[in-house]
Amino acid sequence: MSWLDRVRNSLPFIAKRETQDTLWHKCPGCSQMIFIKEYEENLSVCPKCGHHGRIGPKARFVQIFDEASWTTLPTPQVADDPLRFRDSKKYTDRIKAARASTGEQDALINASGRILGRKAVVGVQDFAFMGGSMGLGVGAAFVEGARKAIAERAPYVIFTAAGGARMQEGILSLMQMPKTTVAIAELKEAGLPYIVVLTDPTTGGVTASYAMLGDVQISEPGALIGFAGQRVIENTIREKLPEGFQRAEYLLDHGMLDMVVERKNLRETLGQLIGYLCEEKAAA
Structure with a gap:
């Protein structure tokens, strides 16, 4: 020894x-x-x-809604694997793993409640659920959230966080782009505000559709926002992009956003916006 x-x-x-x-x-x-x-x-x-770290729907609802004022809306039921897609894993196995890790049915969850005493329907994309990717479930949830807002005569507020369309659903995922655009048109026809809060990251088909169609465009500081990746763009145009390109502050300076708001101020900012945009319509 x-x-x-x-x-x-x-x-x-x-x-x-x-x-x-x-x-x-x-x-x-x-x-x-x-x-x-x-x-x-x-x-x-x-x-x-x-x-600003990435957070899920439950944490976001607690931060945004008045205390004990909100209820989560049921998640629409859609086909789990419409194309029977398989790569290194079955798509159904990926969905099961995402549901087990997040406790949610899909990447977009809606809730109805009050923000500073004012009614609102809020949708939150969860990047932890398959990168917040947009598929049939996300499209259906977005439409349900918009129509719930119309039924309650309330604004629809969406917090985006996505890597884009869900590749495992192919063309069906791309069809969610016009589908959500029609839902936004229904909100506008009803005279209700549609407010977008872009969080890190918001990219791909989500950016190309409902993430950029808000009456008011807000972002959290430092959020990555864009369609294609920076390297893809540089290789395409064969030029070096400016520093901070596709970050919230750069987009604010170039007119793509209305404001960049720190998380601690989001609830108050949204409450004030809803008051500005809704109370005059109610009085009229």
Whole structure:
């Protein structure tokens, strides 16, 4: 027996401490380690660099709606695998894994409630559910949210976060672009506001459809917003793109957004906008 083994065996046994895996969060923006409780209390925004982390529907509803004022709307039922698609995995297996990890049926969840006392229907895309990709489920949920808003004479607010159309549904996913556009037209015909809040990232077919058709276009700071990726564009036009291209602040400077709002101010901003856009119509 070596001297190291003798010393090790002579020491009193200390059981390994059991700790949670989520005590710390590494910020993607500044790479600093943040105590997870501090991070969540700051609305999943880095207190050091201000990087806005990605959050799901439940956290978003808690942050946006008045306390205990909202109810989640049922998720529309659609065909899970209309094309019987398979790559390295079956599409049905990918859907099951996404549902197990997020606890949601699909990538877009709606809720109805009040923001600063004013009625609103809010839809939130969850990037954790297959990259927030737009398929039959997302299209159906968007239409349901818009029609619920019409029924309640309330605005429809959508928080976008997506990598684009869902490739496993092929042409059926692309058909959701005109489908959601028609739903927005129904909102406008009813005289109701449609407000878009773009979060990181919003790209592809979502950007090419309902993400850019709002009466008011808002974004969180630093959000990636675009259609194609930066490298694809550079290879196509054979030019170097400006620094910060496709980020919220750049798009605000070039007229594609109306405002960039920090997460802590979103609830108040949305409540004020709804008041401006809805109360005059109600009075008329």
